[in-house]
Amino acid sequence: MYKPAPPRPKQTSIVRGTTGCRTCRARRKKCDEQKPACTACVRLGRRCDGYATKLEFRSVSFPPTESRDHRTQESKSRIPPGYSLKLNRTIKPSKELFYMSIWENQCAPALHPVFHKLTHLQVLSPVIADTMLALAARQLSRSHPQTRELHPLDDLKSPFRPDLDQQCISGEFSSSAMRSVAQWTPSDIYRDSITALVVLTLFCCLESLTSNFQGFYLHSAAVGTLLDIQLGLSSQPSSYEHSIVAAWVQSKMHNWWRRFHFATATFQRDHPPLVTQPTLLRLSAVPDNRVSVLTILCESYRLSAAILMFYCDNALDVDLHGVGIPPNIRQGHSSRSCGFRGRQEEQLNHQRDALSDWYAQLPPSELPTDLFDPVHSSVTWQPAPLQIQPLRFRSHDAAMNFAYYVTARVLQCTEFLDNLESSNGQLEMNDTYNRPEPWIMNLLRIAAGINWDACVRLNSYTIGLSGLLLACILRSNNPALSSWVQDWLSKRFREGCLEEGSFPLFQIIQVLHIINVEKTLDRHVYAVCQAIDDGGGLGKFDSYNSQRIESIVVYGWCMGSNRFYSRHMVLGPMLPR
Incomplete structure (x- = not known):
């Protein structure tokens, strides 16, 4: 009788992996598991089917029960009526x-x-x-x-x-x-x-x-x-x-709003107009409240920031020179600044008129349901926590459109720069801020009354409320307002929100912390920039922040020296959740 054949030795010691892409596994080829597509598929021009487990859906039947029939009917109701898709x-x-x-x-x-x-x-x-x-x-x-x-x-x-x-x-x-x-x-x-x-x-x-x-x-x-x-x-x-x-x-x-924040001073000062005249003519053909107010908001921000950064050209680095120096009126530079300021103010006046027209045509259904009086809104200068009365609207879109309107009003207030350049600017600054700060107070009221979950869901493709709050705080020297905003956004972050308006929330909170620290030193921050332009970062493909910002350059007004200053500051660690 023949004995059983001896076991055949293994031809290879290779152990085939199970984590490669489905295309390479079907071809029985080695996969380097690069994402979103592996190198082999890219090199061969093949379609990389990804790494997720392939699910095969089959039609199965179950005993008819009332609960299962109810779930089936509910799932069918999610498909829109008249659905016909190629x-x-x-x-x-x-x-x-x-x-x-x-x-x-x-x-x-x-x-x-x-x-x-x-x-x-x-x-x-x-x-x-x-x-x-x-x-x-x-x-x-x-x-x-x-x-x-x-x-x-x-x-x-x-x-x-x-x-x-x-x-x-x-x-x-x-x-x-x-x-x-x-x-x-x-x-x-x-x-x-x-x-x-x-x-x-x-x-x-x-x-x-x-x-x-x-x-x-x-x-x-x-x-x-x-x-x-x-x-x-x-x-x-x-x-x-x-x-x-x-x-x-x-x-x-x-896209511009998110790129403008954390850009260089040159980017903020020299950016060209955002919308060309032919595009404006097309927009006028079909009136759109949201797009109209967004355009006015961004143009107002661009123009006011250009004026501010022009004034900050000769800002003093307080870390190098300290703060105990006499005021500097910048002799010989005023004629240039007046010419530049005049051109920018002329364009800003057009945006002010456009914003007034936008508000005049706003239907009653888009107005706040609560009492709204921007002229007499006030805020105390006491360090105690603010008591904010919510400002509510009939819809989320109405609340956001009005938030854009209020923020544009804040950004169009540029008169404070004239007082800051004068020898007694420190004395007159609080009076000048009585004009924008009532508007800022109303933005805080909108934040207190808005549904934050709706902000996270519906602001993914438009400017978010958190970005509006940061822009307005950069126009305020009241520490009570900036402290309230920092605490309010920090609470949203600890509740699990990572981004709103496609803007990383923790980076806004980090900047607000720096602004509040500077206020305790009698220095009011009006602009936040980067020293080197990073082009907006590498994208948020595997993270929730596009830019890895380790430090920023702040520009503002130093009360001690009565002049513009700049300071390079390192950002602190990310807040724990």
Whole structure:
């Protein structure tokens, strides 16, 4: 009889991994597990299917029960009536429907109203669908933070990061959309300019969500080029196209606002106008309260900051020279400053008139439901905690639009610079601040009455309330106001909020802490800059802060020396949650 065959020795000692991307595992190839796409797939031009576990959905039947039937009926009710979507057959339909529900529930309510009914179109272009799904997955990733390990000395980085699996899925959808866009010809764009505008504007929103400023500038420039081409055509743009342009401008204002903070002094002083005249004409064709007030707000901030930074050109570094020096009136510089100031003030007057017109046309339903009197609103100078009476509105959008209006009023108050340049500016400064500080007080009232959860959900693609509070505190020398804002935002942060208005909350709190420390030294901070321009950072792909800011340069007025000063300051560690 034959004996049993001896066991065959292993041909190799290689142990196959189970964590590579699905494409490499199907090809039985080694994967370096790079994200969002591995090196092998990128090199071969293949589609990297990601690293998440692949789920296969099957139709199954269960015994009919009342509770299960109720849940089935409830799930069906989430699909919009008349839903007819041209699906991209490269993706499982169930997967598309899941992210389309995320679009309906999380993305669309926060975006410009022109995007609210895209899913109700009878025929939805696959490239638009892919872009919508990419934005939905990206939004989902940011609303589900994950913890990560940090080096003990790395205090300036958030211990949380977005959901990387959702980031990869967003990359899949956006890559599919970009491949379609890359195949466009000029005739395709001319034939269907609305699709091109929608896709490019949604890509602006996608890049803005992660503070990818370079990517945003690329897509925004493409929108501008397309609009210039349309101006040369004889056809009249439709009202829908005008609304898409309004959505693009809103995205531009949101992106600029976040880029403007923590930029260099040169960036803040020399930035060109934000909106061109042809774009303003398009906006006037379809009035939009939100976009109009955002444009006025950002232009007012740009102009007032340019005036302020021009005055701060010769600011004294208090760390090098101290504060016990005589006042410096800057002889020989006043003629230049007057000419520059006059040009900027002329443009600022146009924004003041535009803001007054905007308020005059505001319908009663958009006004506060509580008593609002900006002229007689006052705040005590006592160090005791402020008692803020909430200012409420009928809707979140109405509250935010009015917050933009109030902040624009604050930023348009530039008369205090004249008093600061005079020999007795210290004596007159409190009287001058009686004009903007009532408006600041009303912004605090809006913050006290607003639904913060709505701010987190609905301000992802527009300027957030936290950024407005920081801008206004930079125009106040009242320590009671800045202390209230710091405490209020710190409470929101400890409750679990990482960002609002796509702005990292803990960085705003760090800057507010520095402002309050300077106030205790009789130094009032009016501008916060970086010494070296970082281009807005590297984006928030794996974090909640785009910029790694270790130190800042503050500019303000020193009461002791009665002149402008600057100071380089190191940021403290991130607040514990």
